[in-house]
Amino acid sequence: MVSLPSFLFVSFILFLAGIVVMIARKNVIAILLGIELILNAAALNFVAYTRFINNNLEGHIIALFIIVIAAAEAAVGLAIVIRFYQIRESIHIDDATQLQS
Amino acid sequence: MVLNYLANIGRFVPEITLIVTMVGLIFVEATYGDEEKGSSKGYLYATAYLGLLFTLVKLIGSLGDAPIAIYSNSLVIDPFSTMIKIIMVIGTAACIHLSRRSSDVYENLKGEFAIIAVGVLIGGMLLASANNMLTLYIGIETLSILSYVLASLKKNDDRSSEAGLKYALFGGISAGIMLFGMSHIFGVTGTIQFAGMLDKLKDLDTVQIAILMPSFLMFFAGIGYKIACVPFHMWAPDVYEGSPLPVTTFFSIVPKMAGMAVLLRVTMVFFSGDQNVLQMSWIATLSVVAALTMTVGNVSAIGQRSVKRMLAFSSISHAGMMMMGVLCISEIGTRAIVFYGITYLFMTLVAFYITSFVQDAYGNDHFERFNGLIHKHPLMAIFMLITMFSLSGLPPLSGFIAKFNIFSALIDKNYYVLAIIAGLNSVVALYYYLKIVKLMVFKDPESDEKIKGFGFTNQLVITALTVPVVMLGIFWDQVLVMANGAKIFIVQ
Numbered sequence: 308m309v310s311l312p313s314f315l316f317v318s319f320i321l322f323l324a325g326i327v328v329m330i331a332r333k334n335v336i337a338i339l340l341g342i343e344l345i346l347n348a349a350a351l352n353f354v355a356y357t358r359f360i361n362n363n364l365e366g367h368i369i370a371l372f373i374i375v376i377a378a379a380e381a382a383v384g385l386a387i388v389i390r391f392y393q394i395r396e397s398i399h400i401d402d403a404t405q406l407q408s
Numbered sequence: 409m410v411l412n413y414l415a416n417i418g419r420f421v422p423e424i425t426l427i428v429t430m431v432g433l434i435f436v437e438a439t440y441g442d443e444e445k446g447s448s449k450g451y452l453y454a455t456a457y458l459g460l461l462f463t464l465v466k467l468i469g470s471l472g473d474a475p476i477a478i479y480s481n482s483l484v485i486d487p488f489s490t491m492i493k494i495i496m497v498i499g500t501a502a503c504i505h506l507s508r509r510s511s512d513v514y515e516n517l518k519g520e521f522a523i524i525a526v527g528v529l530i531g532g533m534l535l536a537s538a539n540n541m542l543t544l545y546i547g548i549e550t551l552s553i554l555s556y557v558l559a560s561l562k563k564n565d566d567r568s569s570e571a572g573l574k575y576a577l578f579g580g581i582s583a584g585i586m587l588f589g590m591s592h593i594f595g596v597t598g599t600i601q602f603a604g605m606l607d608k609l610k611d612l613d614t615v616q617i618a619i620l621m622p623s624f625l626m627f628f629a630g631i632g633y634k635i636a637c638v639p640f641h642m643w644a645p646d647v648y649e650g651s652p653l654p655v656t657t658f659f660s661i662v663p664k665m666a667g668m669a670v671l672l673r674v675t676m677v678f679f680s681g682d683q684n685v686l687q688m689s690w691i692a693t694l695s696v697v698a699a700l701t702m703t704v705g706n707v708s709a710i711g712q713r714s715v716k717r718m719l720a721f722s723s724i725s726h727a728g729m730m731m732m733g734v735l736c737i738s739e740i741g742t743r744a745i746v747f748y749g750i751t752y753l754f755m756t757l758v759a760f761y762i763t764s765f766v767q768d769a770y771g772n773d774h775f776e777r778f779n780g781l782i783h784k785h786p787l788m789a790i791f792m793l794i795t796m797f798s799l800s801g802l803p804p805l806s807g808f809i810a811k812f813n814i815f816s817a818l819i820d821k822n823y824y825v826l827a828i829i830a831g832l833n834s835v836v837a838l839y840y841y842l843k844i845v846k847l848m849v850f851k852d853p854e855s856d857e858k859i860k861g862f863g864f865t866n867q868l869v870i871t872a873l874t875v876p877v878v879m880l881g882i883f884w885d886q887v888l889v890m891a892n893g894a895k896i897f898i899v900q
Contacts (some may be wrong), residue, residue, distance in 0.1 A: 318591075322588055335577070338577055341581075342581060342584050345581070345585065345587075345588060346583075346584050346587060349590070352591035352592065352594075352595065353594060356591065356594055360595060361598045365542075365594070365599065365600045366594065366600075368542065369541070369542050369594075369600060373545075373587065376546070376549045379549070380549065380552075380553055380580055380583075383553050383556050383557060383576065384576045387569065387572045387576050390560060390563055390569045391569045391570065391572075394564070394569055395566060395569075395570075400577075403574060405567045405650070406570055406574070406650045
């Protein structure tokens with residue numbers, strides 16, 4: 308049987324991958340993907356902890372909510388990215404330089 | 409079971425009213441044709457104001473009720489959350505009024521502003537009474553996702569869309585990090601409920617503490633991002649500057665107060681017990697962050713050209729001031745924060761209202777546009793002067809009493825160093841607030857062109873907002889008694 312530490316290890320790797328993607332990539336879409344990775348790492352943690360430590364449904368429910376809210380957030384984020392692209396004709400984060408003091 | 413849920417619905421009426429209002433607003437907005445001008449949509453604004461007024465009356469009426477945890481402990485309705493909700497409802501109503509007359513919001517999008525603002529308010533109210541991690545997360549996301557839309561409301565403007573983009577990216581990252589921290593807290597304590605958390609955090613072994621410490625830091629990142637404290641403040645000046653002015657006003661009140669409420673509740677619920685390692689590290693983190701937030705906010709505000717950006721930095725430093733009340737973990741601290749919130753609401757509203765008038769008349773909000781305002785509009789200039797004095801904390805205005813309360817909470821817990829840092833910061837703040845006063849009073853006006861649209865209604869609104877700024881400084885004792893009643897209810 309797969310043990311709890313393996314789940315935690317996988318989710319930690321996912322989390323790190325998300326952070327690295329957000330720091331290293333300059334494409335806005337890639338950054339949104341990194342956010343999804345982090346959210347999925349958290350969801351995996353919740354489910355794993357529920358399965359191995361306490362057997363109530365709290366973790367499962369929170370994981371379901373994370374999936375739904377992540378979808379909503381991605382939808383709004385992509386809409387804003389489309390708007391940005393139409394104005395600036397680029398989705399490179401380094402082109403977002405209008406607002407620097 | 410079902411009856412239990414129905415019995416609690418009476419305490420949930422304000423939120424339900426707002427949800428109904430929001431849906432109603434969408435329907436009313438749909439009945440107007442495309443050619444209708446936004447500011448003339450009378451029914452739309454009537455619906456919004458009615459909904460908010462009913463919510464406000466209901467909230468004020470329930471101030472004295474006994475605190476209760478409803479819906480399986482997921483929400484707690486106590487006097488503290490009710491006070492924060494009252495502040496947020498007044499702020500929303502004032503921002504909707506500002507958006508109606510401001511030319512910074514496109515005519516065809518004014519209806520959208522009202523709808524989304526009510527939506528953000530619902531998220532803020534959920535957050536203010538969140539009593540488990542799920543409600544906290546849903547509240548933060550409701551608040552954030554709708555805020556992204558608000559920030560990019562001026563959709564053909566490249567600055568506004570950039571503000572929305574930055575807000576969305578930073579928001580997504582910090583929400584993800586917060587959730588990851590939460591998942592480990594859940595793993596160690598075995599529950600998402602806040603109830604009884606104090607006992608669970610008492611006897612932990614070293615491994616558990618080693619897991620919890622970074623988790624709480626991550627958890628703090630999500631909340632800290634909402635109240636824009638250092639080091640999670642990088643988005644704030646950009647977003648505040650890029651968004652339309654009514655949206656900036658809204659951002660500096662509703663999300664900030666909601667975040668402050670949840671930070672205070674989390675601190676009280678998790679760390680109000682006996683001293684332990686976790687509590688000490690949490691307080692140390694908060695102290696450093698609060699001191700840094702104040703200093704960075706104030707120092708960065710000095711060199712700004714745009715009044716809106718200056719006010720954004722000043723709101724960051726005010727957040728730092730309120731955080732000093734949080735880290736006291738005492739009833740005096742809670743009381744001080746509620747009082748600070750009330751005064752901060754009115755001061756921010758007046759400052760932004762007048763900036764909005766100036767910006768609409770002269771095209772931008774640079775400091776020079778305020779030159780000689782007292783010769784053109786004495787009333788407006790005097791109100792701005794009062795507000796600036798109050799924001800910098802000069803007696804006998806309300807800002808002084810608010811700061812004094814925070815100081816007394818700090819001294820009560822013997823945090824002398826923090827009190828000194830806060831005092832020095834007030835001196836720095838004096839400089840940039842008085843700069844506006846100097847320009848308004850002693851400089852000659854650039855032109856004789858008067859500000860249009862400063863008619864009777866708007867004078868009345870500004871007067872109504874300025875009166876509390878003065879009155880709270882003089883008759884502060886009654887309000888302080890009211891704030892004293894706003895205690896946090898910790899479910900066992």
